Amino acid sequence: MSQTVLFVDDEEELRIAGAQTLMLADLPADVHSTAEGALAKISRDFAGVLVTDIRMPGNDGLWLMRAALEIDPEFPVILVTGHGDVDLAVQSMREGAYDFVEKPFAPARLVSTVQHALEKRHLTLENRALKEEEAGEDKLETRLIGRSAPMVALRRMIRTIGATDADVLITGPTGAGKDMTARALHDTSERARHPFVHINCAALPVDLVESELFGHEAGAFAGALRARFGKFEHARQGTVFLDEIDSLSVGVQAKLLQALQDRQITRLGSNDPVALDIRVIAAVKSDLEAAVAAGAFRADLLYRLNVVTIDVPPLAARRDDIHSLFLNLAAQAARRYSKPMPDVPARVLAQLATRAWPGNVRELRNVADRFVLGLDPLDLPSAAGGDMTLAEAVAAHEKAIISAALGANGGRLKPTYESLGLSRKALYEKMQKHGLSKTDVTG
Incomplete structure (x- = not known):
């Protein structure tokens, strides 16, 4: 699964242990030390689940659970509790918590609970999407708000292109809504019921870019103890959103171009190609033609991406x-x-x-x-x-x-x-x- 697990604990050692446990099970973890940081990520469309400690300074796990359930009463919340808080956790399940795990939790118990919660979330969102489709709701009007001519044109473009499988290049200044536009393209496509994988290329560790994108086999490099899917494989039948693609090195751009042309990747340490059934959306805030002229971006990758270009207007x-x-x-x-x-x-x-x-x-x-x-x-x-x-x-x-x-x-x-x-x-x-x-x- 590609859904994100929000993991909240005020103790750094437990955050690290929880994140490692989840990532070893190929469950992407978004770790937070406060309730407020995690709550900002939760919405009715959020495809992941929440794992939170109960006892935290300030707004605790129960406050976070109640706030999350106000946003979406069907959102799965897993509480992490000490032995003395079991009765409190049981009471919280009556209030809407999905489940709880006791400290110190066994990794297998945490992973199993999270996987079941993710399956429940997937079914909830799938059923909700079917009902909205039957009701004829137009999410674009509520997601990309505005009656100005640029926004009317943007929504018209998304409706036209979204239903196709064409790769898209999105341009526009920082903060204009390129990520929202990418998600709207995904949600109006036939791939809407499959993963939307957002990759911030600028945030990828330089020495792990290829592993993050294409995956690796056990022993491919120091520290690669087990095989791991890359983000492209996680997006099977869905959409890959390459945000700030212009931050990738020219060497990685060459491998990315090959993957887009052949619609297949090869994990690090393997000789066996893996076929990809994905749509690719890329976004940039800079002038790619200028980057090509400066030798910082491959011209052939630009031409491969900009078959369709959507410009998101500034505010x-x-x-x-x-x-x-x-x-x-x-x-x-x-x-x-x-x-x-x-x-x-x-x-x-x-x-x-x-x-x-x-x-x-x-x-x-x-x-x-x-x-x-x-x-x-x-x-x-x-x-x-x-x-x-x-x-x-x-x-x-x-x-x-x-x-x-x-x-x-x-x-x-x-x-x-x-x-x-x-x-x-x-x-x-x-x-x-x-x-x-x-x-x-x-x-």
Whole structure:
């Protein structure tokens, strides 16, 4: 299985032992020392499971379990407990925990429990996907939010390309949503019920890149005590997402090109090729043609990847979406931190719409988190700079204020123009000036 196991323990020795136990069983582990770090990874679409110690300082394992089950009541949570906490663990299972293991746990017991939980999670998500498909839900509208022209075009492109098996190159600045676009392509394809394996090429250890991607046999190198699947094999019948592919060395690029052309890999230490049934999506934030000219990226690999290219627009190119996007991100943050969704003043939305957002949606998400946690979201560098002129900044600010007022008044025009101190005619003229369609509101 390729699903990730979130493993949480405040003791470093136990985190290391748990991660090693899981990885030796070919179960990818994402290790955290705090409940909050793991909770940020959990969503209704998260394909893995959670293993957490009960006794931790601050927010403990029971708090994390309850927070996770609020996000998804069917999410499998495995509690790790000391001998004296068995009764507490049993009570927690009545509250929704999947299972528990006692310290010191036998590796085989942990692995078996996790594998069964992963199977349950796989079936849950598969059944949920079938129900959504039958109901005709369009996940794209909720995943890639926005009515701006760039976002409408992006969703149209995903619907067109997603159903094919074509390899795709995704370009766009940091934080714009390239990973979300890749997942959307996977979810709209025939491979949606199979693994989506996200590989951050920049984070791969230099001396283990080939082993991580293609796998190895026992004895292939010092420390290779047993055979191990690479990430390409884990993605069988699914999708491999190569994020920041331009960070790979030219030597690894050559082997990657061969694997993509032949749709097969050879594990380190083996002479036997392994056939691959996968789709490949790659993402870059840099100019690959410039990298080719500089000799840092192979031209033949670029041509192999860019049969279809999707460009994800920066947030500054779709300011009309900031209002709805911020509200959605704030609602997600409120669920994640188990806090009530606060009211968002129109002045906040108006000022957010005029910021430069060099970090794009990722930066906006951080601001939404700060807002939900009670911090001032406007405590940011002014965004009237960047590539916006003063006139553009003023126009964007006016448009944001009108859009926010319309939203605050449920789209009704009379209370909107009265709250803004405008006449009905003046409001109409400004809506036309800023491209705010009358059909988007009622009143």
